[in-house]
Amino acid sequence: MASFRKINGKWEYRVRYKEGSKYKEKSKRGFKTKKEAQLAAAKVESDIVQFGFSDNGEENVKKFIYDWLEVYKKPIIKPITYSVQERNVRLNIIPRWGDYKLKEINRTDYQKWVNEISEKYSAGTVKRIHSLMNAALHSAVHDFHILYSNPIARIKIPQDNKQEEIKHFTTEQLKTFLSNCKPVKKSKYKHSIQYFALFTLMARTGIRIGEALALRWGDLNTDSIKINKTLVYPLNSTPYLSTPKTKNSIRTVKLDKTVVDLLKRHKINQKEMYLKYPSFKPSDDDLMFHQHDGRWLRTNVVREYFKEVCKRTQLPVLSPHALRHSHAVHLLEAGASLKYVSQRLGHSSIKTTADTYLHITEKIEDDAIKMYQQYLD
Template identity: 30%
Template structure:
């Protein structure tokens, strides 16, 4: 039986119903959780605010209060999640004028934490010390993520059928819902559906490793529930033993991208390989790497100009 949209008087009630009607079942659970979190902030910041009283000033005050405890990008996300419902309320005549127009996004200064990744020598040290036997283990998982840059959930969902050994590609078209008990799930976004070119050595290794595995069965998922922390603990022990920076599985993804950028691979190619929705995401995530490369470019330009005598 379809859910009917209810007209309500308060912003928090309207937003709650709006999420239920327009977002539940239409977006991934992890994204839906962000909308429910935004609702909890509305309940905290404007518990008694009437929908008809949401003016530009009132809306800006809500954004300002949220920004006091969050960075600017997080505040921007909150604004976008709330704005969709507000504009629908305007279309329905429940709010006379768009209160989100010309909103000013503020926020705390970014923490300044650098993305954790290994350099090429450190990654080589890690990979050559992995225990890669004849049977699948988490060391093989670490190798695959390091060489493809896949997200944790994407790598968990990989089946033997996703490999095209003849053309040296690996298809990413799904994820594994490890947080909620397992099962295949959609990718993070449409751009995440992609083919990743893999090197001949990885082709030979995995062709032998998965030859007797069912084509459509995840390679790394057993009957036991999978936890991100399991692989992170293995990685941490390796890093400590080898005296290299301690990184997480997600840090392997950052390592993969950083090494490609330092090697001169274009931002557009790295973005496609990682499954980013846009190059902007890649640029923001690896700004420190890009800035370092730009500094090297400046030095190269200056040396080139100096030789023009």
């Protein structure tokens, strides 16, 4: 119900309404005539009937999106996923939109911003950033009821015309790398073959670094390993075990004889290390790979060791994830089917595999056409 009064020659309206279990009031003054005040009050009452609220996006974007992350996202996603989303909000969304009110987000300005960050990031990264912002504003409309409509719904993400390079080792580079994954002369634990075993396992199975570091000896069967967990080691935080990246990532990976024999050697080598070095302690959790004190290997330490080997051997300085790419590329080049490679890597779909290794699958297709032509001719 609206009420009106005249103050110092100007008209004011007051609209009292119920939101949830509480009564609220919205008012505005400064109208020249009562008729103008009545028309404005009628618009407010109409909005309340239609939307259930009268304020339209007065909230600050920074405060709203952090509240949204905390209330709507954190309880239902993995901690590592939350940390990635929080980082995208903090480093990309807040610097550009943090000082705006929700109602001030303009579709054209937002599209210009998306176009700008597309010059800096890959299309996949831009989609992830936009997806966060879009989901937050969707909640502002449908969950928090503080915005009438989502101004960035169905925004256009520029196509990424450049093929993202898949960094991997050739077969010769891989041989060079693995043959140098041994302790250097000044190493404290010169007898260890742990890194050689770890990187060989990753290179010949395609498992992720977190999946490898989470392995226990009980996960090893005669000629396969069970992948049902991953180690998450946040920077400056406590490590923990989590479920693998996707549902399809829970899998059993077959091992070739080279890997089986090496893991047997590694298990014996571990016991030798316990006897040879008093400071090298066994793992209470029966870990396949661990620090000298028995705890999980730190992912950042593994990455640094990997880079040092690359530098020492004058190979391209890559990351441990390059071993996963190398395995996939080598399998495809050897003639393995896309479906087999997808299942072995634990991808969510064959499309993921095909999109990731597009340049390789195109080469395989070209080779197949040449072979077919040679066969007919």
